[in-house]
Amino acid sequence: MRGDKEAECLDFIIQSIFYNKKGEVRRDCDDRSYLEVDEETFKKWWLYYADIPHNFKFGLTEDDKIEFLNAIRKANANNKSSEFPDYIFDNGFIEHFQITSSKVTRKGSGQIIKEKSFEREVKDKQDKFVGMCNETPSYDKVRSCVSEMKFPAHSYNYLVQSFKKNCEHHLESMQKYNGAKDIGIFLIENSDTALTMIEDIFVDWKNGMSHGDLREQQSFNCYRLSRDKNMLEYLYGLRNDLKYVIYVYTDVIHQNGGTGFAAFDCDEVKKFEIIKTENIPYLLKLLPWNFYIGSKQVTAISAMYNISVKGNQGTGSDEND
Numbered sequence: 001m002r003g004d005k006e007a008e009c010l011d012f013i014i015q016s017i018f019y020n021k022k023g024e025v026r027r028d029c030d031d032r033s034y035l036e037v038d039e040e041t042f043k044k045w046w047l048y049y050a051d052i053p054h055n056f057k058f059g060l061t062e063d064d065k066i067e068f069l070n071a072i073r074k075a076n077a078n079n080k081s082s083e084f085p086d087y088i089f090d091n092g093f094i095e096h097f098q099i100t101s102s103k104v105t106r107k108g109s110g111q112i113i114k115e116k117s118f119e120r121e122v123k124d125k126q127d128k129f130v131g132m133c134n135e136t137p138s139y140d141k142v143r144s145c146v147s148e149m150k151f152p153a154h155s156y157n158y159l160v161q162s163f164k165k166n167c168e169h170h171l172e173s174m175q176k177y178n179g180a181k182d183i184g185i186f187l188i189e190n191s192d193t194a195l196t197m198i199e200d201i202f203v204d205w206k207n208g209m210s211h212g213d214l215r216e217q218q219s220f221n222c223y224r225l226s227r228d229k230n231m232l233e234y235l236y237g238l239r240n241d242l243k244y245v246i247y248v249y250t251d252v253i254h255q256n257g258g259t260g261f262a263a264f265d266c267d268e269v270k271k272f273e274i275i276k277t278e279n280i281p282y283l284l285k286l287l288p289w290n291f292y293i294g295s296k297q298v299t300a301i302s303a304m305y306n307i308s309v310k311g312n313q314g315t316g317s318d319e320n321d
Helices: 004-018 039-044 062-074 110-135 156-176 229-236 260-264 277-285
Strands: 087-089 092-099 143-150 183-190 195-199 244-254 266-276 291-295 299-309 312-320
Touching: 004 062, 004 092, 004 183, 004 244, 004 266, 039 062, 062 092, 062 183, 092 156, 110 143, 110 299, 156 183, 156 229, 156 291, 229 277, 266 277
Parallel strands: 092 183, 183 244
Antiparallel strands: 087 092, 143 299, 195 291, 244 266, 299 312
8 A cells, every 4th residue: 555655765766866966856968857758768878867876786787777777767656556566667566565673563563653652752741841941931051851762672583574574465465466567676665773783704713813804894783685695585585576676774874973972873874775686696695604683772862952041032952863
C-alpha cells in the first residue's frame, strides 16, 4: 500500500541521482533534464542527466547502470494505491517496504512505537514549559526542559527476521501481479540507527602479532547490507524474481572535538546502496571475512532552553542524539 513513506523514499533516490548538490536538476547542453528527453537520447547521453557515486553501486555493469537509471526515470505511481506494486514502468516495477532491527509485535515495530510515545511526551512537556516561561519570566537564569528516550532492544536477529518476513510477503504479492516483471526492484528502507558493524579480519590471528599496513579493518556505525554475506546470499536466492535491490539506510557520523554533551553530537546522513542480485557471487569474493554485527545503546535527547529579556521573551530549542 503506497503512502507518504514510499513517495519520500523514492524521491530521495531521484533527488540523489538526477539533481546536483545545489538541488538543481541536471541538464544537458541543450538545457534538457532527464524527463525532457526520449529513451534513446537518455541512454546515449545519460552522464549528463544522472550521477551515482561509485561507492553506492554494487555489481552493476555499465549497461546495468543505464538500465537501472532508465527504470527509475520512467517509474510512475501505481494508480491502484492499495495494490502491488508501489511504482510501475513499461517493463518492471518498484516495491517499497521498511525493515527494523527492533522487536516487532502485533502492534508494530518497537522502535516506532517508542518514538511516537516520546514525541507525544516531549510535546506535552515542552508546551507546559513554554507556558511556565511566559507566566513566570526568568531574566538572570537559563532554564531548561530536557527529555530522554533510551532506544528499545535492537539486534541483528530482529533485523534478519524483519528483512526476510517483509521480502517473502511482498514476493507473494508479486506472484499474484499480472503486470511486467522483467525488472523487479525492491526499495528497502531501514531508518533505525542502533546497529554497528566491524570486520572480523583477525579471526584465527596470532594474539599481538602486527600486520603492518597490509589491510585496514572496515567498521561502520550503521548497518550496511553490502557487507552482510548472510543477507547477500539470501538475496542471491531471489535473483529470478528481483533484478535490483535499493537499500536505503542512515549513516551516523560523529562530530569531533566536542566536550560535555557536545562530545556525543552526531550527524545522521541518509544514503543508499544499489545491488544487482545476479552478480552477488562476485561481491562475495571481495568479502573474505564476516562482519560482527552488534547493537549499541542509543539515547535520544530533546532539550529546550529559555531566558527572558525584559520587554521581549524568547524560547529556543535544541535536539541531540
